[in-house]
Amino acid sequence: MHAYLVIANKNIEQLRVLLNLLDNVNNDIYLTVDAKSDIVEDAHKLTTKYSKLVLFDNISIYWGEFSQVQAEMQMIELAARDHYQYYHIISGIDLPLQPQSVIKRFFDQNPNKEFLTFAGTIPQSIIRRRKFPRIFRHHYRPESGYKWKSIHLLQRVWLAFQILIHLSPNHKKEFIASNWCSIDDHLAQILVLDKEKIVKRFSKGYLVDEAFIPWIVDQHNLWSRIYYSKPMHNQESDFQGNLRYINWWDGEINPKIFKNVDLDIAELKRARRRGYLFARKFDDHVDSKIIEKVVKWVEEGD
DSSP states (O other): OEEEEEEEOSOHHHHHHHHHHHOOTTEEEEEEEOTTSTTHHHHTTOOOSSSOEEEEOOOOOOTTSTHHHHHHHHHHHHHGGGOOSEEEEEETTOEESSOHHHHHHHHHHSTTOBBOOBBOSSOHHHHHHTTSOOSSTTOOSOOOSHHHHHHHHHHHHHHHHHHHHOOSOOOSOOOOBOSOOEEEHHHHHHHHHTHHHHHHHHTTOSSGGGTHHHHHHHHTTOGGGBSOOOOBOSOTTSOOTTSEEEOOSSSTTSOOOOOSSHHHHHHHHHHHHTTOOEEEOOOTTTOSHHHHHHHHHHHHTO
């Protein structure tokens, strides 16, 4: 059995499509909806035919803040009680690129592995600073206006102070990886056992959702279990070890949103041939036709 751990905050109809594609006798689905989202009420009406569906709506999730880790950990902690073969953390704007039979067969053929995409472009000094305590942790996303500028200035002053007081050298390499990943039961159980260590180390940091699982991997020397450890440099030629095709190179700051145009359709087909099992981003408010096309690929096994 597999557990799909889904984090969503918008696009209820697109989320319904995703759940339908995951709904399978071999899967259970754990869904966290951002408590401040306007889809919370509608999310309670979502149903599945084959999979157990567990809904959480108790956490307000803020970009870059520890609440993202909390959302992931509450699902991992509950799901780990049932000892699934694999746990897949995905967002509500992801889609599978392959039928469930193909996905299951792949993981059956690759047991005891962890599927993470490691970042290769961020300096160690920046990675280490992510765990430094921050203030105004609900205000990491750039905003407009005097209030944001004031908060941003205070954040920079406080970070400079944190850097100053962390005078002892740290020569141990640290790692970050995409929070969207697939892990096996061995790692899931370790995460549950080390929950308090994770809270202590990361609860006041910045973008720590990309840091806590790699830290656990390193602490427990699980590197031999990593399916593909070569870091990504945000180039199309890279292979993303979490098996999620995410186009960072054409999307400026944020990942590209796929559309129903020949270029994107060809790109997603190449991704399927290269072995990717999932992709993001899709947005039915931007282009619903590409979602319909991917659904057809998955349902018909094309």
